[in-house]
Amino acid sequence: MFSSSKANKKKSKKSLFKRIMAWLHLWLGLASGIIVVIVSLTGCIYVFEGEIKDFIEDWRFVKPQEKAFLLPSQLVAIADKEMKDKKATSVTFGSKDEAAIVGYFVEKKEEGEKAENKTGQQKRGDKNLAVAKNDNLKPTQKPQTTEKGKVKEKGKKGKGGRRGGTFISVYMNPYTGDILNVKSFSRGESPDFFRWILNGHRALWLPYDIGRPIVGIAVLIFVVLIISGIVLWWPVKWNKSIFDKSFKIKWDASFKRVNYDLHNVFGFYSCIFLFFIAVTGLVWSFEWWSKSLYWVTSGGTPLTENRESPKSDTTNLATFHISTVDRVLKNLSKENPQASGIMINMPEKPSDAISAYVYKQKHTYYNMDRYSFDQHTLKEISIKTPFSGKYVEANLPDKIRRMNYDIHVGSVLGLTGKFIAFFASLISASLPITGFIIWWGKKFGKKKSAAKPKPVQKVIPTVKKVEEKELVM
Numbered sequence: 001m002f003s004s005s006k007a008n009k010k011k012s013k014k015s016l017f018k019r020i021m022a023w024l025h026l027w028l029g030l031a032s033g034i035i036v037v038i039v040s041l042t043g044c045i046y047v048f049e050g051e052i053k054d055f056i057e058d059w060r061f062v063k064p065q066e067k068a069f070l071l072p073s074q075l076v077a078i079a080d081k082e083m084k085d086k087k088a089t090s091v092t093f094g095s096k097d098e099a100a101i102v103g104y105f106v107e108k109k110e111e112g113e114k115a116e117n118k119t120g121q122q123k124r125g126d127k128n129l130a131v132a133k134n135d136n137l138k139p140t141q142k143p144q145t146t147e148k149g150k151v152k153e154k155g156k157k158g159k160g161g162r163r164g165g166t167f168i169s170v171y172m173n174p175y176t177g178d179i180l181n182v183k184s185f186s187r188g189e190s191p192d193f194f195r196w197i198l199n200g201h202r203a204l205w206l207p208y209d210i211g212r213p214i215v216g217i218a219v220l221i222f223v224v225l226i227i228s229g230i231v232l233w234w235p236v237k238w239n240k241s242i243f244d245k246s247f248k249i250k251w252d253a254s255f256k257r258v259n260y261d262l263h264n265v266f267g268f269y270s271c272i273f274l275f276f277i278a279v280t281g282l283v284w285s286f287e288w289w290s291k292s293l294y295w296v297t298s299g300g301t302p303l304t305e306n307r308e309s310p311k312s313d314t315t316n317l318a319t320f321h322i323s324t325v326d327r328v329l330k331n332l333s334k335e336n337p338q339a340s341g342i343m344i345n346m347p348e349k350p351s352d353a354i355s356a357y358v359y360k361q362k363h364t365y366y367n368m369d370r371y372s373f374d375q376h377t378l379k380e381i382s383i384k385t386p387f388s389g390k391y392v393e394a395n396l397p398d399k400i401r402r403m404n405y406d407i408h409v410g411s412v413l414g415l416t417g418k419f420i421a422f423f424a425s426l427i428s429a430s431l432p433i434t435g436f437i438i439w440w441g442k443k444f445g446k447k448k449s450a451a452k453p454k455p456v457q458k459v460i461p462t463v464k465k466v467e468e469k470e471l472v473m
Contacts, residue, residue, distance in 0.1 A: 018232060025228040026439060028221045033432030035204065035218035040429035042201035043277075047409050047422050049194045050363040059181040062173050064096035069174040072329055072344065073322040075102055078177045079170045086168070091325065092343040093174060095362070100174035107165040108186075202284075216285025222428075223278050226271050233268050256441055263434035266427045273424035280408040294386070298397035303386070310353040310372035310381040318376040320347055328356055328373060336360075336369070347375045354378075360391075364411050366403040367391040 054060070072091040079088055079102035090103035168184040185192055196205075203211025235242045246268070249261040283290045294303040325344050332342050341359040358369040369390045372381040382389065386398035394402065406412035410421030 021228040021231045025225060025232060028228075029225055029432060029435050030439070032218040032221040032225075033436060035215065036222055036432050037429050038204060039201055039215060039218065040425045042197050043409075044422050044425045044429070045197050046194065046201055047418050047425070049197075051415075051418075053194075059171055060099050061097050062099055062175065062180070065175045067175060069093055069100065070177055071323075071326045073326050075100055075172055075174070075177060076322055076325075078179070079172065082170065082179055082182070083168070088346065089348070090343060090345045092341060093329070094341040098174075098341070099171040099180050102170045102172060104168040104170070105165055106168065212285060216282060219278050219281055219285065220289075223275065223282075226275050226278070229267050230271055233264055259434050259437050263431060263438060267431055270424040270427040273420055274428050276407055277421060277424065277428075280404050283404050294397060294401055297400045301397065303401075304384055310355070310383050311351050312347065312353050312374045312376055312381075314351050316374075316376040320350070320375045322346070324375060324378065325354065327378060328354055331378075332356055332358055332371070350375075353381055364406055364414075366399075366406040366412060368402075 072093075075091060076088045080086070083104055086104050086106060088102050089105050090101075092101040092103070094100070166184050166186040168182065170182050171180040172178065173180060185195055199205055201215075202208070203215060205211070206214070233246065235246055245261075247265060249265050250257055253261075279293070283293060291303050295301065325346060328344055329342060333339070336342070336358050339358050339360060340362045343357045343359075345355040347354055352375065353372040354375050356371045356373065358371075359365070360367045360369070370388050372383060372388070373379065374381060386394065386401045391399065391402060403412055408421075410417035410419070413420070
């Protein structure tokens with residue numbers, strides 16, 4: 001009797017930690033479930049944005065020719081005529097079969113500074129994709145560049161670090177200068193499908209200063225759920241039966257058992273990928289997380305944040321001419337013959353530098369090289385951040401930080417990594433659903449079955465047949 005009591009006490013102590021984990025797993029999962037579903041499903045779709053656009057937007061491609069591209073100055077001159085009084089702010093060249101892109105940004109001015117500040121507050125943290133894909137900017141910090149082929153945002157900022165306006169991309173045949181398509185979008189008005197998906201992924205289609213913290217908290221909770229889920233999944237002892245239950249789905253079992261296996265088994269197989277997806281996603285949600293992650297990966301070195309853009313030497317009396325961009329393109333093309341694309345942002349003011357971005361692989365951004373040049377002398381300007389300069393010359397923690405977006409979407413491993421991220425996110429979207437069904441069954445299923453009275457079986461008495469011999473005796 002004493003030994004039995006002692007064994008139960010020991011068993012209870014061992015299971016206390018798991019009971020705490022189970023409690024956290026349940027209630028945190030119920031609290032964040034719907035947000036995790038939305039963020040996961042939108043992430044699934046956005047992973048293949050580039051590939052889907054390549055398939056459906058045929059005007060983004062041209063027939064390759066055995067001759068050189070037109071110069072940036074030539075393409076800009078043609079595009080400026082089409083856009084009339086607008087001034088080009090960037091030009092992008094891709095591979096031999098891709099259209100060149102001349103970018104424009106039209107600021108929203110009609111409501112004045114008040115509207116500008118209001119828009120900045122609403123759009124706080126909505127970084128353009130090349131920065132969002134690689135850089136660790138604060139939610140209020142203005143980005144320096146955009147997704148490949150999209151224009152750099154310039155000029156004054158609102159209170160929230162962003163301003164309203166329209167981005168315009170003029171797609172052109174780089175060999176002939178023919179305009180293939182003109183596409184525009186603004187963040188707050190009639191976004192395209194993938195912009196809409198991204199807004200849901202980042203902020204649940206709410207204003208960013210409201211939606212983004214909500215998403216960040218939900219993802220932070222999801223990290224706790226991953227850890228607590230592994231604790232609950234981990235068997236006390238290993239044998240063949242436990243091994244099968246932990247790693248295999250019994251498809252021919254009841255719905256309740258299959259649902260339980262889907263939650264446990266799929267959750268286990270995807271947990272390591274979901275952990276990296278969640279951890280990298282939090283970099284854009286919380287500044288403290290971003291700095292802490294860099295501190296950990298660098299072995300205690302704080303993140304260097306240079307908020308100032310590179311400046312040209314304004315004492316030089318030379319005036320900027322678009323032909324300077326031609327020289328930048330020629331130099332970068334010569335140094336990077338295998339590059340998949342080069343984007344150059346043109347300066348707006350005499351103090352602005354010419355910024356250039358060399359993409360090494362299509363739909364991959366971590367190994368992109370970033371340059372800043374004095375617009376008058378073309379002297380390279382160095383700026384100390386993890387994201388400037390050549391990727392091969394960066395130290396290990398800076399390389400890891402540059403990989404943040406590509407790890408998040410799986411592209412760091414190419415197309416294979418994107419498929420892994422896609423299926424992991426799909427499983428992530430299913431986990432709150434299967435978990436809720438498990439909880440519902442335990443919470444209400446038992447009560448329902450207990451309330452239902454069991455049918456009483458009537459016992460029919462059997463009369464023993466007495467033989468005549470026994471009666472005589």
